Amino acid sequence: MKRLIPVTLLAAAIAGCATSPTGRSQLMIVSPDSAIVESQKAYASTVTELDSNKQLITDPAWVKRISTITGRLVTEAIKLHPETAKWQWSVAIIDDPKTLNAWCMAGGRMAIYSGIVTQLNLNDDEIAQIMGHEISHALANHTAERMSRAVLTNGALSAAAVFTDNNGMALTGTAMAAKVALELPNSRTAESEADEIGIELAIRAGYRADAAVSLWQKMEKAGGGGTPEFLSTHPSPKNRAKTLAKLGEKMKSLNPQQTKARVYPVDIVTSAKELQ
Numbered sequence: 360m361k362r363l364i365p366v367t368l369l370a371a372a373i374a375g376c377a378t379s380p381t382g383r384s385q386l387m388i389v390s391p392d393s394a395i396v397e398s399q400k401a402y403a404s405t406v407t408e409l410d411s412n413k414q415l416i417t418d419p420a421w422v423k424r425i426s427t428i429t430g431r432l433v434t435e436a437i438k439l440h441p442e443t444a445k446w447q448w449s450v451a452i453i454d455d456p457k458t459l460n461a462w463c464m465a466g467g468r469m470a471i472y473s474g475i476v477t478q479l480n481l482n483d484d485e486i487a488q489i490m491g492h493e494i495s496h497a498l499a500n501h502t503a504e505r506m507s508r509a510v511l512t513n514g515a516l517s518a519a520a521v522f523t524d525n526n527g528m529a530l531t532g533t534a535m536a537a538k539v540a541l542e543l544p545n546s547r548t549a550e551s552e553a554d555e556i557g558i559e560l561a562i563r564a565g566y567r568a569d570a571a572v573s574l575w576q577k578m579e580k581a582g583g584g585g586t587p588e589f590l591s592t593h594p595s596p597k598n599r600a601k602t603l604a605k606l607g608e609k610m611k612s613l614n615p616q617q618t619k620a621r622v623y624p625v626d627i628v629t630s631a632k633e634l635q
């Protein structure tokens with residue numbers, strides 16, 4: 360126990376406490392700003408790997424569908440958090456029919472795996488709930504929180520360390536932490552926050568509120584035959600579907616006509632060169 364105290368004090372001294380959009384205080388040793396900078400490097404490394412494996416989807420139908428849905432959500436995200444207008448909002452659509460996953464790094468750099476759409480047979484409203492949930496993790500600085508956890512629990516990930524990824528790209532310890540963080544589960548509290556902010560974004564963007572409930576029902580059902588990657592990094596808060604159904608009812612009045620938001624020009628990453 361003795362050794363834990365200085366680490367905590369040090370952590371508080373470096374970055375202090377932040378407050379999430381729902382008012383929760385967050386202890387961070389990686390500041391939200393440096394999470395954005397380091398996530399950019401982690402994203403470039405990830406996309407380069409995907410590109411060399413020919414896993415970036417460029418099919419126009421996929422690109423149009425994902426960019427339209429995500430673009431509407433981003434319009435609403437920027438309205439609520441104007442400072443995110445300077446983020447590099449981008450999505451890599453990953454050709455991987457077996458994987459049920461999606462994520463958003465700090466700074467609005469996202470990915471969605473084809474498997475989550477095809478295996479769960481998602482409609483546009485459900486895709487909006489997934490992407491809205493992921494965007495909310497970034498808006499609430501959950502990446503910085505997970506990166507802090509990655510650094511605290513992995514001695515090798517000091518800021519001074521240098522790693523080389525599979526493509527020979529050099530990554531600092533903090534950039535590596537951004538990659539490692541993608542595989543760490545969010546806390547249930549963070550999940551509840553992302554659910555709450557995500558359903559609001561989707562409703563404001565013009566998508567059906569009840570899709571949040573059907574989405575998670577599909578996800579839990581898919582979980583029956585082994586845990587999809589998504590559920591291992593997004594543990595289910597208690598009564599998730601019930602809570603989302605209630606939130607949806609309450610928030611429907613934000614956009615009762617389901618008027619579709621303007622489509623923000625999100626960058627769909629179709630080659631690693633775009634990021635250089």
Ligand SMILES: [Zn+2]
Nearest residue numbers: 545550553593
């Ligand atoms: Zn989540």
